[in-house]
Amino acid sequence: MGTTIIGLIVIAIAVFYLVYIYNQLVSLRNQFKNGFAQIDVQLQRRHDLIPNLVESTKAYMAHESNTLTAVMEARNNAVSAQKDAASDPGESTRMQRLGSAENLLTKALANFYAVSENYPELKANETVQQLMEELSSTENRVAFARQAYNDGVMGYNIFREQFPNNVIAGLFAFKPTAQLELESPEARQAPKVAF
Template structure:
């Protein structure tokens, strides 16, 4: 009788262990999705500030239309990549595309800042200064949100790859997730605002 009870307990524990693993994978997946939502909010703020900055600078940068167009094209590409990634932050190719698009936007903004250095009236404009300060602050928030997201992705991927978790993860199609990274070391730095 005693061995039967022990046997039933062991069988029940073995049956419940895959349920525990599945639920833990779901929990970790939801955590990295929530972390991505925080990045999404900050990127949206960044993307919303850029048209205001470009519009405010147009009057001063009449001979720099190419620079302004590059910033807006990069911004539009980043918005598109952000929207795709937001639909499924677990899709690695979408996260990698978002990282690349944000990298291009950061480079375009760095070029804008370099051009703006040559226009004293632009640097003295209060609206431009405020927008650039808000943009710089938002860049910092994006960096913090990206770090939190990458930490959650690492936790999820590590748990997913451990044995016997990898068996349950494979059976229920829990895919690996890419971290959100920028392509170049220069792009990892927040844009420099020198007014």
């Protein structure tokens, strides 16, 4: 009778521990998905500002149609990748595609900003300046949201990979997920200065 009670207690503890692990995995997964939802909002804002900026600059940059087209194509690609990633923020390949698309958009915008420096009347336009400021502010918000998302992903992945959590994660199909990288390796290198 005593060993039966001890056996039931051990089984109950094991079941409660397994339930705890499962619930913690669910909680951590939902936290990083919420983190992505914050990124999603900021990316949508960024993507909505870009057509207004391009439209506002068309009259000034008539000879730079290739630059404007490149920005809009990169923006459309980023919107598509964002929608794809939003459908399953835990899917690593979708997050990598989103990161690549956003990196291309950032490069296209950097090129746009460089070309716009050649147009003093464009730099003096209040609407364009306001749009550029809003875009810059939004990019800062994306960076903060991305950091929170990546922290959530890291916490989830660490907990998921620990033993015996990895066994429970495998049984219930809790897949690893990738962090959102919005910088290319080239962007991390210091610029070369030559005199």
